[in-house]
Amino acid sequence: MDFRLTSDQESLVEAVDKLALQFQHKPTEFHGFALVGDELESELRQGEYFDIAQVPEFGPLTAAMAVERLARLPFTAEIALSMLVRPQLPVDLPRPLAVVENGRPGRFVGTAKTLLVIEGERISIARPSADDVESVESLFGYPMGRLKRTIDLERLSDADAYATRKWLRVALAAEMSGLLKAAIDSTVEHLTLRKQFGRPLGTFQALRHRMAECAVLAGGVRWLMLKAAGTADDGDAALAASHAQESATRVAYEVHQMLGAMGMTLEHPLHLWTYRLKALLSELGGRGGQASAVAKLIF
Amino acid sequence: MDFSWDDEQRAFRATVREFLAAHLPRDWESLAHGPGTDWQSTFSKQFCGALAAAGLLVPHWPKRWGGRDADPWTSFILAEEMWEAGEPRGGQYMNVNWIGPTLMRFGCEEQQQRYIPPMAQGQTIWCQGFSEPEAGSDLASLRTRADKEGSTYRINGQKIWTSYAGHADTCFLLARTSPGRNGISIFLLPMDTPGITVRQIPSVIGEGDIHEVFFDDAAVPATAMLGEEGKGWEIVRTALSLERVGIPRFALATRMLHRAVDKLKQTGRFGIGAIEQAARARAACESARFYSYNIVDQRRHGLTVGAEASAARYATVMAERLVSEFVVEHVPEALAGADQMLLSHHQRAIVAGIASGAAEIQLNLIASDFLGLPKEPR
Numbered sequence: 001m002d003f004r005l006t007s008d009q010e011s012l013v014e015a016v017d018k019l020a021l022q023f024q025h026k027p028t029e030f031h032g033f034a035l036v037g038d039e040l041e042s043e044l045r046q047g048e049y050f051d052i053a054q055v056p057e058f059g060p061l062t063a064a065m066a067v068e069r070l071a072r073l074p075f076t077a078e079i080a081l082s083m084l085v086r087p088q089l090p091v092d093l094p095r096p097l098a099v100v101e102n103g104r105p106g107r108f109v110g111t112a113k114t115l116l117v118i119e120g121e122r123i124s125i126a127r128p129s130a131d132d133v134e135s136v137e138s139l140f141g142y143p144m145g146r147l148k149r150t151i152d153l154e155r156l157s158d159a160d161a162y163a164t165r166k167w168l169r170v171a172l173a174a175e176m177s178g179l180l181k182a183a184i185d186s187t188v189e190h191l192t193l194r195k196q197f198g199r200p201l202g203t204f205q206a207l208r209h210r211m212a213e214c215a216v217l218a219g220g221v222r223w224l225m226l227k228a229a230g231t232a233d234d235g236d237a238a239l240a241a242s243h244a245q246e247s248a249t250r251v252a253y254e255v256h257q258m259l260g261a262m263g264m265t266l267e268h269p270l271h272l273w274t275y276r277l278k279a280l281l282s283e284l285g286g287r288g289g290q291a292s293a294v295a296k297l298i299f
Numbered sequence: 300m301d302f303s304w305d306d307e308q309r310a311f312r313a314t315v316r317e318f319l320a321a322h323l324p325r326d327w328e329s330l331a332h333g334p335g336t337d338w339q340s341t342f343s344k345q346f347c348g349a350l351a352a353a354g355l356l357v358p359h360w361p362k363r364w365g366g367r368d369a370d371p372w373t374s375f376i377l378a379e380e381m382w383e384a385g386e387p388r389g390g391q392y393m394n395v396n397w398i399g400p401t402l403m404r405f406g407c408e409e410q411q412q413r414y415i416p417p418m419a420q421g422q423t424i425w426c427q428g429f430s431e432p433e434a435g436s437d438l439a440s441l442r443t444r445a446d447k448e449g450s451t452y453r454i455n456g457q458k459i460w461t462s463y464a465g466h467a468d469t470c471f472l473l474a475r476t477s478p479g480r481n482g483i484s485i486f487l488l489p490m491d492t493p494g495i496t497v498r499q500i501p502s503v504i505g506e507g508d509i510h511e512v513f514f515d516d517a518a519v520p521a522t523a524m525l526g527e528e529g530k531g532w533e534i535v536r537t538a539l540s541l542e543r544v545g546i547p548r549f550a551l552a553t554r555m556l557h558r559a560v561d562k563l564k565q566t567g568r569f570g571i572g573a574i575e576q577a578a579r580a581r582a583a584c585e586s587a588r589f590y591s592y593n594i595v596d597q598r599r600h601g602l603t604v605g606a607e608a609s610a611a612r613y614a615t616v617m618a619e620r621l622v623s624e625f626v627v628e629h630v631p632e633a634l635a636g637a638d639q640m641l642l643s644h645h646q647r648a649i650v651a652g653i654a655s656g657a658a659e660i661q662l663n664l665i666a667s668d669f670l671g672l673p674k675e676p677r
């Protein structure tokens with residue numbers, strides 16, 4: 001055990017931080033749901049950030065740190081699957097990637113070059129053309145899309161499906177870890193500035209304790225996801241995804257409570273993170289799905 | 300960042316496990332080994348004596364006092380294995396974790412010579428006289444008085460919830476020598492001093508743990524004071540920060556969760572409800588584990604540990620809660636004579652959010668020092 005970053009990790013985290021700085025703020029004029037970061041996407045591509053997991057000095061653990069950091073931004077792009085899942089697939093496939101789970105709409109499905117199609121235990125790969133997919137309006141902070149028609153599927157072997165599922169779980173936990181942190185940070189700022197009854201809301205213990213619990217949950221998600229990315233263990237991945245979905249349910253509720261009506265607006269960025277969390281809550285079978293995996297892999 | 304154990308750490312853990320296998324009684328798991336029973340207290344001296352002889356009682360202490368200056372990971376691995384086994388050291392874990400190190404730092408030569416060797420040999424039990432009927436979370440309001448008369452202090456007042464007091468040789472006592480925070484002093488008080496009465500408090504957490512301790516003109520020489528008069532609060536803060544990582548409760552909680560699940564599986568009762576709760580509890584245990592490891596890691600690298608310690612404590616409270624609730628709901632027979640080990644764990648788990656500082660106090664610290672929220676008005 002040694003939790004210091006290696007010098008390679010440190011320099012990558014610094015670089016990602018620097019890149020993230022330009023995308024820190026929601027543009028004031030944006031009053032929509034999915035704030036798509038096309039510029040963010042192109043900067044990541046040009047900097048070859050999508051391939052960091054394949055660089056031996058970095059590996060999936062460093063990629064998970066990058067996913068987490070970038071998920072804290074108000075802008076979104078298809079990052080997590082490209083950085084953490086794509087390198088683990090049996091063949092080299094074009095990004096962006098998206099998951100279609102049991103026929104439901106999914107994040108980035110409308111623009112994906114590669115689809116991972118999950119039907120029960122089975123995972124297949126598809127290469128959609130523009131006519132196969134369409135975007136759908138939603139409350140979620142991601143551009144959502146769906147498959148319009150049946151499409152050629154190439155089924156992954158059981159072993160590949162198994163590994164893919166593991167990295168999907170790590171990617172989910174890494175993304176959720178960043179979203180949780182961003183939602184909490186944004187709420188802490190609000191509680192510090194907003195005054196009622198003559199004092200900042202953050203001085204009221206009823207709120208402080210709940211925020212503290214949220215912070216402990218979010219920090220735990222971060223540890224479990226880093227560990228899963230570091231060990232590449234199936235059980236660790238299931239635990240990380242389980243804790244992420246479990247904690248997100250609680251945190252998404254609490255942070256909205258604490259913002260009052262302001263949290264309902266599209267002006268305030270909170271919904272970008274909480275509705276992304278809500279989108280991720282149901283993925284990979286949701287809490288029940290993760291629990292079954294934990295039962296199978298750990299108990 | 301590395302999540303694996305190195306060879307030395309693995310070997311050390313194996314050594315501790317072998318020691319446990321060789322030195323715990325065969326029926327250990329079926330014994331009621333609450334931390335302060337007569338049997339446990341006697342056994343702890345035998346067990347800790349053997350640990351000391353094997354160099355496993357105080358490896359993290361300096362050579363001068365019988366240790367080998369082992370790093371924080373070594374002492375934490377040791378603590379994990381001990382707690383997971385059901386803490387056969389009984390109350391003596393306090394000696395090795397913080398009482399010994401505090402005496403090394405603040406004690407005079409005579410106090411060190413008198414008290415440290417018996418701790419290093421595993422032959423003495425201490426109790427911690429902090430809490431009082433009117434001073435729980437607000438510890439600084441404590442009232443037990445120590446009045447100076449020549450070269451003697453006369454102690455009057457009452458402590459409560461004092462663990463192991465019934466078997467303790469010495470009390471690490473906080474008493475008031477003048478008003479205010481700067482009026483608290485520490486005394487190393489032999490428990491056979493005339494004027495001390497100990498009364499056990501019957502409780503759901505097992506026999507022999509918590510006590511009331513009454514002081515009726517108990518006289519101690521001024522040389523029993525640890526550090527300077529009025530510096531007690533400062534010393535205690537430092538002392539407790541030596542042990543910020545706390546008890547590795549997640550280790551036993553994890554094992555007991557698996558034990559409960561195994562029982563359910565054997566009887567075909569591990570259904571969907573239980574599965575979801577078990578997964579949740581298991582993740583909480585793992586979260587507590589890594590919060591704690593993070594603190595050990597920081598200490599290992601010589602960093603000061605801040606509010607992360609409170610976060611680790613709270614993560615631990617959540618884990619203990621989820622595991623004990625799981626057992627109560629799904630293996631209720633454990634509390635009715637079917638599994639002594641699960642019962643003992645339950646009795647330990649339910650105090651996680653109270654003993655050594657209530658959970659709500661940790662939440663306050665997390666809110667201010669970890670999240671940076673503005674402080675509550677006083």
Ligand SMILES: Cc1cc2nc3c(=O)[nH]c(=O)nc-3n(C[C@H](O)[C@H](O)[C@H](O)COP(=O)(O)OP(=O)(O)OC[C@H]3O[C@@H](n4cnc5c(N)ncnc54)[C@H](O)[C@@H]3O)c2cc1C
Nearest residue numbers: 427428429430435436460461462650653654655656657659
């Ligand atoms: C098994 C066990 C062993 C113990 N062993 C020892 C021992 O050996 N020596 C010793 O000195 N003490 C010991 N204690 C006592 C322990 O330190 C105290 O119980 C603890 O500090 C809490 O104090 P209290 O019980 O008086 O609760 P209180 O302080 O009365 O608190 C009751 C409740 O109110 C909450 N509360 C209090 N103040 C605030 C606040 N400002 N904001 C919000 N909530 C608040 C608490 O969080 C808690 O939920 C032991 C306790 C237990 C359960």
